[in-house]
Amino acid sequence: MNNAVGEAQTIVLLGGNSEIGVAVVKAALQPFTRTVVLACRHVAKGQQVAATLQREGLTVDVVEFDGADTASHQRVIDSIAERHGDLDLVVVAFGALGDAEVTRVDIAAAVELAHVNFTGAVSSIVATCNRLRSQGHGALVVLSSVAGERVRAANPVYGATKAGLDGFCQGYGDWLVGQGVRMLVVRPGFVRTAMTQGMKAAPFATTPEKVAEVTVKALRGTRRTVWAPPILQVVFSVLRHVPGPVWRRLPLG
Amino acid sequence: MRNLRRALTGWGRNNATVAEVRELPNHEVAAALHDIGPRGALARGLGRCYGDAAQNGGGLVLRLLGAGHEAVLHPEDGTVTVPAGVSMDDLLRILVPRGWFVPVTAGTRYVTIGGAIASDIHGKNHHVEGSFGSHVVTLDLMLADGSLVTVGPNVQPDLFWATVGGQGLTGIIMSATFRLLPIDTSMMTVDTNRIPNLEVLFAAMDEGDDRYRYSVAWIDLTARGGNLGRSVLTRGDHAPLDALEGRAALDPTAYAPRVLASVPPVIPPQGLLNKLSVAAFNELWFRKAPVERVDEVQSIAAFFHPLDMLAKWNLLYGTRGLVQYQFVVPFGAEETLRAIIERISSAGVTSFLAVLKRFGAANPAPLSFPTPGWTLALDVPGAVSSLGPLLHELDHMVLAVGGRHYLAKDGVTTPEMIRAGYPRLPEWQAVQRRVDPEGHWQSDLARRLQLTAPGGNS
Known part of the structure; x- marks a missing residue:
């Protein structure tokens, strides 16, 4: 259960090795929190992350979870709830960036990226919300991306998966209203992480900690979509309407 | 039977959960219990617990109907x-x-009798007359299997005392018989003292409370330094006939409390209670109190339920609602109480109303809150930043001197604090488990604080 000041007792991270996801968990952690569950593909790596979260009175559990294995999602979520009780905050952070050079031409690579980032995300969100709705409460944070706001030639498959996921969350989030479940969609810009290492930073580049700060602050309020950094909302309200030929040539990193 | 899936909160208006809510008369309760799912069921009164005691997310919540004319008086x-x-x-x-x-x-008359027993409410007379449960003669309790049992201090006393203060987790209280206080008039005679600081307050209450049936102090938590703990102490009793004059004497038991106004639903999201308005209110409240006044005649509503005159006053706190924090520390722990008040005051927390009272003897209920000592209750806007860590810090100070928190008010504390504060919790759990082996009675409070024994709750 949450408490009256919005602190979560049980936090679950799907994509337990996601840098942004871990930063969000750390920012949401309070003395009140009792359990953190890191659900990830590489359990051994998850154990290392778990070690950085350990403190007295906190149980950190690492469970195996594969975003691509949609058939297992409901089972994984339900078994976490069986073990740890009500899920108060679930962060959906798994996904890959993919290599645009490859996914633009290789069908199998494109399908695989689309499957994990979109199909897997939709599946895990539905599975999670089935559980949260049966509890009558809970919050879900979904990491979208500005890449989905207007998909670029630089990484079209990745951008499209985020566009699709973001669109799904808008509609699904509307449907959740009144069922006790809160969905928050976070649209980070370029975030300096291992996933983007070696890439040229785009304007308004940010860090996982900054994204986490924006996310946790938004969880205290009533907004359903936030941008990190917030200025990107203004930037993209312009970029969205830039004529195609101009957009194509913009040096956005 | 009205049946509705909707979001419920306590009076604090935060931490909502969605449940299946049914309003039904007593004779339909047994049938409704056939539908209990894995998330269990819980009775809810008027929702005046501040936290999550009367919520059951994902489960069934039963609101028993009942009207005053169904009361049977045994003069x-x-x-x-x-x-x-x-x-x-x-x-x-x-x-x-x-x-x-x-x-x-309690400080509001919008509580049900079932809720008064399940929370074992106390009032300004606790130091002499104890809490509500101490005056109950018998109560009818519907158990999870639909059977009805009558319990009292002499009939199945363990189940009776587990139900008093039991947060509705032993069964559904269907009706109760309790002792009344005879009164000559509907008025109160009240003595008021303006108190400059905490030391004077402790001394005044220690020395004088026992001469009064009712006593409570309002504390200005925004005052600091030499003014720390400045307060207004009001004490009184029911007025005898000869205290009334004029029209009041013609109809001495006239009683028609009114709601003067209701807060309109157009409050800004951040609420209207901020540092400035609260400080101004507290200053005014303190200044308007007389330095000393004796035998003032007041109505029951003005003396006991002043906030009831403004309906829906909890809306004033905006979208994040309010948190009420109430604890008791034993007599002798005045230094800790002082440290807590200093901590709140220095944190700049805006507390609109804080009240201090002396508790008398406890009753035998394992989860009943009052125990001999000082109890402080304060309202804090939920929007105050870092409120969680601050209250967590206060929790430790309270527990360190053997204090505890009031479940009916609590919305923020942890299972550890409750286990430490209520050492008889296992005793209560044993009785609870005996009458509800399958864990049918559940609540958000029980889940958050792990009140029921492991395995008894899903």
Whole structure:
């Protein structure tokens, strides 16, 4: 259960090795929190992350979870709830960036990226919300991306998966209203992480900690979509309407 | 039977959960219990617990209907039998004109009799007359299997005392018989003292409280330094006939409390209670109190339920609602109490109303809150930043001197604090488990604080 000041007792991270996801968990952690569950593909790596979260009175559990294995999602979520009780905050952070050079031409690579980032995300969100709705409460944070706001030639498959996921969350989030479940969609810009290492930073580049700060602050309020950094909302309200030929040539990193 | 899936909160208006809510008369309760799912069921009164005690996310929430005219008065032994869903407000409108008063009333009359027992509420008279449960003669309890049992201090006392203060987790309280207080008039005689600081307050209450049936101090938590703990102490009793003059004397038990206004639903999201408005209010409240005044005649509503005159006052706190924090520390822990008040004051937390009271002897209920000592209750806007860590810090200070928190008010504390504060919790759990082996009775409070024994809850 949450408490009256919005602190979560049980936090679950799907994509337990996601840098942004871990930063969000750390920012949401309070003395009140009792359990953190890191659900990830590489359990051994998850154990290392778990070690950085350990403190007295906190149980950190690492469970195996594969975003691509949609058939297992409901089972994984339900078994976490069986073990740890009500899920108060679930962060959906798994996904890959993919290599645009490859996914633009290789069908199998494109399908695989689309499957994990979109199909897997939709599946895990539905599975999670089935559980949260049966509890009558809970919050879900979904990491979208500005890449989905207007998909670029630089990484079209990745951008499209985020566009699709973001669109799904808008509609699904509307449907959740009144069922006790809160969905928050976070649209980070370029975030300096291992996933983007070696890439040229785009304007308004940010860090996982900054994204986490924006996310946790938004969880205290009533907004359903936030941008990190917030200025990107203004930037993209312009970029969205830039004529195609101009957009194509913009040096956005 | 009205049946509705909707979001419920406590009076603090935060931490909402969605449940299946049914309003039903007593004779339909047994049938409704056939539908209990994995998330269990819980009875809810008027939702005046501040936290999550009367919520059951994903489960069934039953609101028992009941009206004042169903109360049966037994003047020969000064008791009344009332369906549990009847509100104190309804009941007082029946009782007071007939020369009777409830044994204990909280700061609001919008609580049900069932809720008063399940929370074992206390009032300004705790130091002499104890909490509500101490005045209950018998109560009818519907168990999870649909059977009805009558329990009392002499009939299945373990189940009776587990139900008093039991947060609705032993069964559904269907009706209760309790002792009343005979009164000559519907007025109160009140003595008021303006107190400059905490030391004077402790001394005044220690020395004088026992001469009064009712006593409470309002503390200005925004005051610091030499003014720390400045307060207004009001104490009184029911007025005798000869205290009334003029029109009041013609109809001494006239009782018609009114709601003067209601907060309109157009409050800004951040609420209207901020540092400035609260400081101004506290200053005014302190200044308007007389330095000393004796034998002032006040109405029951003005003395016991002043906030009830403004309906829906919790809306003033905006979208994040309010948190009420109430604890008790034993006599002798005045230094800790002082440290806590200093901590709140220095944190700049805006507390609109804080009240201090001396508790008398505890009753035998394992989860009943009052225990001899000082109890402080404060309202804090939920929007205050870092409120969680601050209250967590206060929790440790309270527990370090053997204090505890009031479950009916709590919304923020942890299972560890409750286990430490209520050492008889295992005893209560054993009785709870015996009458509810399958874990049918559940609540958000029980889940958050792990009140029921492991395995008894899903």
